[in-house]
Amino acid sequence: MGAGITFGHHLLKLLVNPGRQRFERHLGELESVQRARLSRWLAAASRAPAWQKHGLRADWSWEEFVRRIPISTYADYAEGLAEQRERQQSWLIDSPVARYQPTSGSTSAVKWIPYTKLFLDELDQVISAWVGDLYAQYPGQAGGTHYWSLSWIPTALRAQTAGDINDDMKMLSWGKRALAYLTQAVPQEVALAETLEDSLFATVAYLCADESLGFISVWSPTFGLNLLEHMSAWRQELAEALLHGQWGARTARMAGVRCPRSDRAARLLRQWNGELDPGFFQALWPKLAVVSAWDTAAAAPWAKALQNKLPHAGFQGKGLWATEGVVTFPFQGKYPLAYLSHVYEFIDAQDERVLAPWQLREGQDVIPVFTTGSGLARYRMNDVLRVSDFLGQVPCFTFLGRNDGVDLVGEKISATTAQSILDGLPEDDSVLPVTLLAIDQMEGGRPGYVLLAESFGNQAVATKAQALSDHLESALQGHFHYKLARELGQLQPAQCLLCADMRELYLDLCRQRGMIEGNIKVEPLRHWPGTLPDSLRPLLRA
Incomplete structure (x- = not known):
């Protein structure tokens, strides 16, 4: 097991390092890179029925694109995407759809974002740079397994989604994904359990059983705290399952997922009084090197609480990711624009001017707008960022919060x-x-x-x-x-x-x-x- 983990990390690091180096190499070429990103998008979108109706052309300049295509929201795509999903056709962009990812909306009117090959390629760019930098910033995590949280789906919606929709590893290219799976503490199959609670129980069981855990990545720090609290509440049931390698009363709902076995974890859980004591978690996960979670705006106090439970590990924030795309990510201690991925514009929060990324100045408060390989064009987000710094010509940001409500x-x-x-x-x-x-x-x-x-x-x-x-x-x-x-x-x-x-x-x-x-x-x-x-x-x- 240990040799396999080390080998997986070694090969994965070799695969992601070019992405990190590419991100560094072009930091002084923001405008030319972004114009090239738009040209690539125009070439694919101009072949799609949705944009052909708007007269979109592959040879448009940045300025022509901005003049001709209005800023949009999901409502502008909802009807067409529903039909595209039902007919399994490429209506919005000429790129095969791998899956649809749900985001906000009611349970009867969920927003479904098409994850096309082109869009996944864009995400792979930023993930490669992030993971490459992660190995450089926190070398200790390369000595253990990783837990990347699943994109959890409520129980009532599970029948509408494919089994692999829950797996954040699907954002990686197939080669990197295959290597990443060699390092994973929790198998993706836990997402196939009958209910969300059963999936969580299986997740916690695998985490408890893994003495080599070196990295935890969750989106919300409250979810990370929740995992620890579930571990406390279920400690006796978990101890029994890990001692015998059987799910017990949950077996029929586990979709054939194998139950891990660990005498060591069972003993620690039985001796544990359930208090979320940092000493217990250090004994359980002695190799834990870094925890990654949201740590800005309303998430800040919860990120601090999670750090306090796992003080023996380093901590890294997430940047700004949404189901529709990525804006910033952690890199060299800052949160730069993921400029190699999508096409970006920004609305000045004070005067509503729409700016290209190379027009931003330090101290501005802005709202991101992006054009992505899923086919969304000039899609307005509802987050407010402040331009805090630059890496070369690339702006770095601080997340200030949502612009339209509470999150x-x-x-x-x-x-x-x-x-x-x-x-x-x-x-x-x-x-x-x-x-x-x-x-x-x-x-x-x-x-x-x-x-x-x-x-x-x-x-x-x-x-x-x-x-x-x-x-x-x-x-x-x-x-x-x-x-x-x-x-x-x-x-x-x-x-x-x-x-x-x-x-x-x-x-x-x-x-x-x-x-x-x-x-x-x-x-x-x-x-x-x-x-x-x-x-x-x-x-x-x-």
């Missing part, structure tokens, strides 16, 4: 979604919604959503609060990423807090936060950093 753990709830949920509350003249708070840390330690509402009269307040809480949770679970976060245990159940003077209580809380009286707005959705305010705690249901 505590990847659940992506917008202000318009919150407003529609408030509008859909049961009619009751004795209750008036004030705002929906997205709170970083609730009583149970996880983030969650709390509806503040004003109650007129004292009749059945507790019953009304419970009914509104149930309605709120049900409405929020109608949205794909919220439902997924709840199934993964990353969010507390939503709650409604009722009291007679809620509006004034809320305004007073805003004043205490230093907000200017005349500028305080009662909005449908507000991110509330930190914990639930003390003045609201007595209103929580027992």
Whole structure:
């Protein structure tokens, strides 16, 4: 096993190093590289029915492309992509579709992004540079196995997706993927288990059994914490499974996935009191060299909490990745634009000017727009970045947050979604919604959503609060990423807090936060950093 891991790392490093070197070599050629990326995209898109209708030509210049093609959102593609997916045809770009990846939307209206060969080639460019730099920055992780988290799908959507859709390794080219699998701590087949909980149990079992674990990559740090908490809650069941190499009562739901066996891990789990003690995790994973997760904006406190549980390992942030494409990634301690991948533009957050990447200046706050090998053209994201630095001519960024709502753990709830949920509350003249708070840390330690509402009269307040809480949770679970976060245990159940003077209580809380009286707005959705305010705690249901 050890020799195979070392051999796999050696060959994978040889394969990804050219990508790292290529990224470094062209740092002084941003404009020419980006114009070449656009020419490549135009050649493929001009052969596709969707863009032929717009008169798109392969010989357009950057300036002509920007003038003729408007900035877009998913709504501009939804109908055509649904038909493309149903007919299994290449409508949006002339490149074979390997699979469709779901992103935000409700469970009945999921956004499906086509992962074409051209798009996967673009992702391979950035992953090669990232992994190559990872070997250079953290050489210790090359001595152990890797865990790359799966792109988890809620249980209710699993029947609509292919088994391999959950595997982030599918973003690599086949050669690098084959070598990466030699180093993996958790087999991709765990995604085939019948339920999300069973997949998580199998994942945790494999991680517990792996004394050689050297690298953990998760997207949300709350998911990483959740894995550790699951390990604690399931420690006796895990110990039994690892001692005998059998899934026990879960066997029928495991889709034939082999159960690992480890007397050592079983013994440690049986002796463990369940406290998330750094000493226990160091004993379990003595070779863990680095943990990678989101660590900016709302994720920052949770990244710190994850680091505190695994202090013997280094930590690396993720940069800005979305299902639709990648903008930045960690490289040499910074987060540069993935300029070798997609075609990029940026909207100035102050004056709405649209800028080419070579026109950016340090200190600007911008919103990314990209054109990708999936066929999306001038696709606007809803994230705000600040130009923090440069590598050669290539801008580096700091992630500031979402532009259109709240994203505590990847659940992506917008202000318009919150407003529609408030509008859909049961009619009751004795209750008036004030705002929906997205709170970083609730009583149970996880983030969650709390509806503040004003109650007129004292009749059945507790019953009304419970009914509104149930309605709120049900409405929020109608949205794909919220439902997924709840199934993964990353969010507390939503709650409604009722009291007679809620509006004034809320305004007073805003004043205490230093907000200017005349500028305080009662909005449908507000991110509330930190914990639930003390003045609201007595209103929580027992």
